[in-house]
Amino acid sequence: MAKGKLFIISGASGVGKSTVLKKVMDGRPDLQFSVSATTRAARPGEQEGVHYYFVTHEQFQKMIAEDAFLEYDAHNKNYYGTPAQQVEDKLQKGHVILDIEPVGAFNVQKKRPDATLIFIEAPSWEELERRLRGRGDTAEDQIAMRLERAKWEMEQKEKYHYVVVNDQAQACADQILHIIAQADME
Ligand code: 5GP
Secondary structure: OOOOOEEEEEEOOOOOHHHHHHHHHHHOOOOEEOOEEEOOOOOOOOOEOOOEEEOOHHHHHHHHHOOOEEEEEEEOOEEEEEEHHHHHHHHHHOOEEEEOOHHHHHHHHHHOOOOEEEEEEOOOHHHHHHHHHOOOOOOHHHHHHHHHHHHHHHHHHHHOOEEEEOOOHHHHHHHHHHHHHHHHHO
16 A cells, blocks of 8 residues: 555646745655656756656657556657656655646546646736746747647646645645645545
């Protein structure tokens, strides 16, 4: 019997999810982050084995063939996948947090119906749009694609057990910590 529980956290890009997640992990040092494999390039400051395992397309395909993923999905022309064995091992030690998008979240839920799904939402659609546009690096057609994806992701929130609004990162993290503390008592 696993010692920990599985928590899946999703939220549209631009919602400030990584800041919130960092505060959640700081608030509960016993929480373990599931490190995904991805074919996308590392961004500045991202560390191999901490934020992601950065792999080639060939390596990713090999992992699919070996049935190494609890789930995987393509997103923005790159693959992302949750290594199954890693999640198993971590659950033996305690709670595990998965930061994955809704398609992956629902696929994990099929295999692990006991997982708790938490959706981080922007304070408003206008705010999310402002944040997505504010990323600066993007051409208009890319922004349009991101907005469309964000809209679809927001529509999925009803399928989550909890929706927390990221108005202020610490307050949002505190709500998530509260949900985890509640699960500890179950
Ligand atoms: P980013 O490239 O910004 O780090 O992540 C893009 C999206 O991929 C985010 O919504 C993130 O939650 C999602 N993601 C990260 N790892 C995984 C994974 O292992 N599986 C799935 N399905 N999505 C993931």
